[in-house]
Amino acid sequence: MRHCPPRRCRWWSGRWPDVRLEARQGRAFGVGLKLSFDAVNKAGGINGHTLSLVRKDDLGQPEQTVALTKALVAENRPMVLAGYFGTRNIAALVASGTLEKEKLALVGYRSSELRAPPPLLFNMHADLREELTKITRHLATIGINRLGVFYEDVPASGELLKLMDELAAASSSRIVVRASYPAGTTKVGDAAEAFLKEPPQAIVMLTSTGAAAAFIERYRMAPKGTAQLVAHSGVDVEQLSQRLSEQHMQGIVIAQVTPSPFRISSKLTREFIESTAGQTLEVPVSYSMFEGYITGRVIAEAVRRQGRTPTREGMAAALASLGELRLRRLRGRPRPQCRRQRHALRRTHDPQQRGQDPAVALWTVRAEPVEASRPASTSSAERWGFISSGRTMRRAPVPP
Numbered sequence: 001m002r003h004c005p006p007r008r009c010r011w012w013s014g015r016w017p018d019v020r021l022e023a024r025q026g027r028a029f030g031v032g033l034k035l036s037f038d039a040v041n042k043a044g045g046i047n048g049h050t051l052s053l054v055r056k057d058d059l060g061q062p063e064q065t066v067a068l069t070k071a072l073v074a075e076n077r078p079m080v081l082a083g084y085f086g087t088r089n090i091a092a093l094v095a096s097g098t099l100e101k102e103k104l105a106l107v108g109y110r111s112s113e114l115r116a117p118p119p120l121l122f123n124m125h126a127d128l129r130e131e132l133t134k135i136t137r138h139l140a141t142i143g144i145n146r147l148g149v150f151y152e153d154v155p156a157s158g159e160l161l162k163l164m165d166e167l168a169a170a171s172s173s174r175i176v177v178r179a180s181y182p183a184g185t186t187k188v189g190d191a192a193e194a195f196l197k198e199p200p201q202a203i204v205m206l207t208s209t210g211a212a213a214a215f216i217e218r219y220r221m222a223p224k225g226t227a228q229l230v231a232h233s234g235v236d237v238e239q240l241s242q243r244l245s246e247q248h249m250q251g252i253v254i255a256q257v258t259p260s261p262f263r264i265s266s267k268l269t270r271e272f273i274e275s276t277a278g279q280t281l282e283v284p285v286s287y288s289m290f291e292g293y294i295t296g297r298v299i300a301e302a303v304r305r306q307g308r309t310p311t312r313e314g315m316a317a318a319l320a321s322l323g324e325l326r327l328r329r330l331r332g333r334p335r336p337q338c339r340r341q342r343h344a345l346r347r348t349h350d351p352q353q354r355g356q357d358p359a360v361a362l363w364t365v366r367a368e369p370v371e372a373s374r375p376a377s378t379s380s381a382e383r384w385g386f387i388s389s390g391r392t393m394r395r396a397p398v399p400p
Contacts, residue, residue, distance in 0.1 A: 023060075025209065025236050028283045029083045029108070029292035030055060035275045036296025046300055047308045054078065060085075060184070062092035069093060073102050080302075080315045082108040082295055087154060088183070094118055105316040107302075108295030110234055112152075112206060114159050122319045124295050125257035129163065131232050132204070135255060136167040138362055139202055144228060145173035148200035150191055150215060152207055153180040160206060176200050181207070186214040195219060195227065202228035209236045213243045220248045230362075233257045238286045256361050261290035268294070298322070 030053065037051040045051070054076045058064035065084070072078060081104055084090055090111045093099065099106060099120045107122040114129055139147065149164050151157055161178060168175050177198050179191035188211055195203055196219070203219075205212050212235045219225040230253040237254055262285070264270045272293050276285055283289070302318035303310050 024239055024283055025110070025234075025286070025288040026083065026085050028238075028286045028288040029085075029295075031281055031283060032272075032289040032292025032294075033083060033108075033296045035272070035289075036293045036300070039271070039275055040296070040300045046304045047306075047310075049303065049310065051296075051300065051303070058089065060089070062086070062088045065089040066092050066096045066098065069098055070096075073098065073104070078104065079310060079312055080104065080299060081106045082299065083292065084109040087111045087113050087156065090121075094121070103312045103316065105312070105319055107299060107319055108292065112154075112160065112232075112234070113156060114163060115156075119320075120316055124291060124298065125233070128160075128206075128232060131255045131257065132163060132167055132206075134362065135204060135230055135232075135253075136164075136171050136173060139228075139230070140171035140173050144201045145171070146176050146201045147173055148177040148179070148195050148203040148227065149175055150188075150195070150203055150205045150207060151178075151180050152183050152211065154183045164204070177203075181211055181215075186210045188215040188218055191215060192218040192222070192225075196222050196224050199224055200227050202230055205229060205231040205235065207231075207235065209234070209239045213240050216240070216244060216248055216252065228253065231255065233287075236286060236288060238284055253362055256287060258287050258291050258294065261285050261287060268297070 034053050037053060040046060041050045054072065056068045056072055058068050065086075069081070081099075084093065084106060090106075090109055091113065093106075098104070099118070103120075105120050105122060108124050109121065112128050114127075117123070136147070139145070145168075147164075147168055149161065151160060157180065161175075164175055177195055177200050179194040181188045181191050186208075192215060205215065207215065212231055216229060219227075219229075228251070233255045235254060240252070241249055259265055259269055261269065261272060264273060269290075272290055275293070276289075281289075298319070299315075301322065302315050305318045305321075306314040
């Protein structure tokens with residue numbers, strides 16, 4: 001959003017890596033935002049204002065993230081930022097002081113940072129700590145307690161490994177192998193060899209999608225590459241399914257922190273699915289796209305609560321005051337310190353979460369026959385079957 005007279009355009013601005021390893025996720029997030037804004041504008045806007053998207057590409061480089069954000073602030077005068085991807089990129093932006101100086105809120109981002117985020121950062125889903133807690137606890141309940149950790153070698157890796165040790169100990173498990181790969185690459189050969197040398201029961205993958213795909217392909221080709229593979233929600237099943245064979249995809253567990261964009265479980269998911277129908281999208285429908293759509297709705301609500309004269313300061317204050325927001329039966333808590341998407345894909349059979357809405361759901365990819373009448377034009381992610389605690393939750397690959 002940008003400053004301009006009432007009843008005219010208000011610009012929102014986003015930044016994501018279009019040509020790096022996470023390019024597809026970033027583009028999908030942006031498409032989701034655009035779909036959400038289009039729906040708001042089609043309904044007449046908010047308090048006389050419409051929402052527009054300004055898009056920049058930083059090539060995944062932290063220094064470009066800072067430079068382009070500063071240029072965006074100067075040229076487009078955005079009211080709020082969203083769609084930032086990458087731990088190093090976000091850390092560089094925060095360290096630059098741009099958000100604080102310009103009083104700009106950043107809502108909707110992807111980072112593996114474990115420390116409490118600054119006041120102007122607002123996430124839309126469970127954080128990595130919550131995901132890892134769910135993963136380690138769930139593995140322990142099914143008798144898997146010898147774990148491996150595959151991670152990106154970044155400055156915050158020490159904190160991540162310390163957390164994994166703590167969570168493993170809390171669930172009577174232990175980390176038997178730790179292996180990393182160089183940041184921003186897909187050089188996973190040494191890590192794969194480390195896990196083959198001392199095989200754990202399960203390997204928790206805290207990586208980019210590109211690195212996860214390369215690792216799965218390399219690891220599964222070895223006779224001893226039989227450990228259960230578990231990925232955090234930053235790994236995109238759409239990209240995995242395009243690169244990997246059905247044999248390599250089968251049995252991979254992927255944490256999800258947003259509802260499924262392929263099944264109608266609420267009015268919001270229905271609206272999202274209807275908004276994509278009949279449209280030619282630049283990327284297939286995915287969880288990242290739905291996350292962008294939800295983020296767009298939260299931004300719209302923050303604008304609505306400010307009346308006819310929204311401001312940057314007002315955006316941050318409105319986001320912090322949203323509390324538990326109900327978006328057509330989809331509940332969210334986009335606020336500092338404790339922000340999470342409280343409605344997950346579907347409950348798993350976890351005795352400790354019975355009667356609650358989990359912030360994280362674990363899904364397992366499984367290949368199985370489906371009816372031949374299924375249309376073959378669906379996205380790769382939709383064509384894969386997902387199960388949770390032994391129950392089929394989505395479809396397997398559509399037969400050719």
